[in-house]
Amino acid sequence: MLNKLLLNRSQIKKYLVLTLIVLITIVGYKYLYKEHRIIENEIPRYSLTAQQIYSEFNNDFEISQNKYGDKIIEVSGLVSEINETDITIDNKVFCQFTKQIINREQMNNSRIIVKGRLIGYDDLLEQVKLDQCLIN
Structure with missing residues (x-):
């Protein structure tokens, strides 16, 4: 049962890569589409x-x-x-x-x-x- 709860290394890498992609996308969007100046x-x-x-x-x-x-x-x-x-x-x-x-x-x-x-x-x-x- 303990083995089922623990993530293996490939699953951890997938989650890290997915998180990194989401962060890069958010930062890139904020950089390219800045708020309009008033x-x-x-x-x-x-x-x-x-x-x-x-x-x-x-x-x-x-x-x-x-x-x-x-x-x-x-x-x-x-x-x-x-x-x-x-x-x-x-x-x-x-x-x-x-x-x-x-x-x-x-x-x-x-x-x-x-x-x-x-x-x-x-x-x-x-x-x-x-x-x-x-x-x-």
Whole structure:
């Protein structure tokens, strides 16, 4: 009877392998599918003018990308172009919003501060790109 209660080595190995597979699957899922960031709750790490951030990317792209990439920043300047869901500041910074922008007519050529996540620099258009933006 005691022999029936005890697991043999092959059964123990099967349970250990199964447990290891389940743990790897859970950890892998958590790593790949992280929780979405809520930008409006995050504090900006940097606050710059559109000209400053543009100049930094033009001077040294790699250092700027490492410094600002995927970080929440605030950018200030004059609105040079405005559409339903995006704003361009000083023709240097493109800001993509998740919602439609209200009162667009009043904002054209006005000073603005935008908070968003820096996603990169567009070489073709020579613009710094932000997404998930909010107007401060």
